[in-house]
Amino acid sequence: MVNPISGASSLNQETEHEMTTEKQKVAVITGAARGIGLAATKRFLAEGWRVVLLDIEGELLAQTHKALAAPDTTLAIHCDVSNADAVAAAFKQTIDHFGRIDALVNNAGIAIFKPLLETTQDDWNRVLAVNLTGPFLCTQAAAPLMRDNGGGAIVNITSISALRASTLRTAYGTSKAGLAHLTKQFAVELGGLGIRVNAVAPGPVDTAMAKAVHTPAIRADYHDTIPLNRYGLEEELAEAIFFLCSERASYITGQMLCVDGGFEATGIGLPTLRREGRNG
Numbered sequence: 001m002v003n004p005i006s007g008a009s010s011l012n013q014e015t016e017h018e019m020t021t022e023k024q025k026v027a028v029i030t031g032a033a034r035g036i037g038l039a040a041t042k043r044f045l046a047e048g049w050r051v052v053l054l055d056i057e058g059e060l061l062a063q064t065h066k067a068l069a070a071p072d073t074t075l076a077i078h079c080d081v082s083n084a085d086a087v088a089a090a091f092k093q094t095i096d097h098f099g100r101i102d103a104l105v106n107n108a109g110i111a112i113f114k115p116l117l118e119t120t121q122d123d124w125n126r127v128l129a130v131n132l133t134g135p136f137l138c139t140q141a142a143a144p145l146m147r148d149n150g151g152g153a154i155v156n157i158t159s160i161s162a163l164r165a166s167t168l169r170t171a172y173g174t175s176k177a178g179l180a181h182l183t184k185q186f187a188v189e190l191g192g193l194g195i196r197v198n199a200v201a202p203g204p205v206d207t208a209m210a211k212a213v214h215t216p217a218i219r220a221d222y223h224d225t226i227p228l229n230r231y232g233l234e235e236e237l238a239e240a241i242f243f244l245c246s247e248r249a250s251y252i253t254g255q256m257l258c259v260d261g262g263f264e265a266t267g268i269g270l271p272t273l274r275r276e277g278r279n280g
């Protein structure tokens with residue numbers, strides 16, 4: 001059929017559209033139904049990528065997917081990243097639907113903040129299963145598909161808790177420290193396949209997770225130890241994640257970028273300096 005305005009046939013138009021779409025890069029983002037994962041999803045979409053959103057919260061994921069209003073460039077898959085069969089099925093569905101994977105963001109995570117003596121073995125197992133085994137399974141599933149496509153980039157979302165011990169974080173901090181090492185391990189092993197692997201370590205970001213685990217007193221403590229004197233924004237994390245997945249980071253692998261307002265760099269003394277009005 002001929003288009004009366006352009007004169008081109010609709011068949012040709014369709015083929016052109018399919019070719020452009022085929023070249024559009026694809027990111028798989030875990031835990032994308034809200035928070036940092038959702039902000040990262042929006043950042044990739046804004047850069048012309050297609051995005052596969054994985055999340056364990058099926059209803060929330062469906063709402064988020066609908067609200068994005070981008071049915072051609074997004075795919076939502078209900079998936080628990082700690083379940084090997086569900087992960088394998090999700091990556092198969094991704095390839096069947098979009099044909100390629102260029103980036104994986106291992107963002108899904110849970111926080112169970114408890115004193116050591118109250119942390120049950122179930123707490124420990126679940127935190128490690130989601131925060132550490134999840135990225136292991138997703139990376140194992142994604143790497144061969146990236147290799148077949150000429151390479152790719154992976155970003156693991158760790159935490160400042162990966163670098164420094166703190167209260168209530170026996171399971172969470174250890175899972176994130178494991179993920180920090182896994183980042184280097186992956187970078188070493190996958191470099192030969194053209195796959196770069198880096199981590200982003202957020203400081204406090206005011207997401208549903210932070211709201212659930214940060215009391216007002218803890219929030220004040222954070223302000224005391226952060227040179228920029230505020231929580232981070234989801235969009236600020238998304239920026240770093242996108243950068244590390246982009247061509248602009250083409251020679252960066254095996255690194256952890258702290259996006260934390262200077263939290264990790266800080267020792268003692270900042271609250272006193274502020275009280276005395278001597279902090280710049």
Ligand SMILES: NC(=O)c1ccc[n+]([C@@H]2O[C@H](COP(=O)([O-])OP(=O)(O)OC[C@H]3O[C@@H](n4cnc5c(N)ncnc54)[C@H](O)[C@@H]3O)[C@@H](O)[C@H]2O)c1
Nearest residue numbers: 031035036055056080081108109159202204205207208209
């Ligand atoms: N918010 C912070 O202050 C902060 C600080 C440091 C690190 N982080 C890390 O950033 C990442 C994102 O955190 P957020 O604050 O956006 O959290 P969030 O709780 O708002 O979002 C996490 C998302 O992951 C999903 N999820 C949880 N378990 C899953 C599973 N098994 N399979 C698939 N999806 C699952 C949740 O349903 C949710 O949509 C996490 O890895 C977290 O540990 C957050």
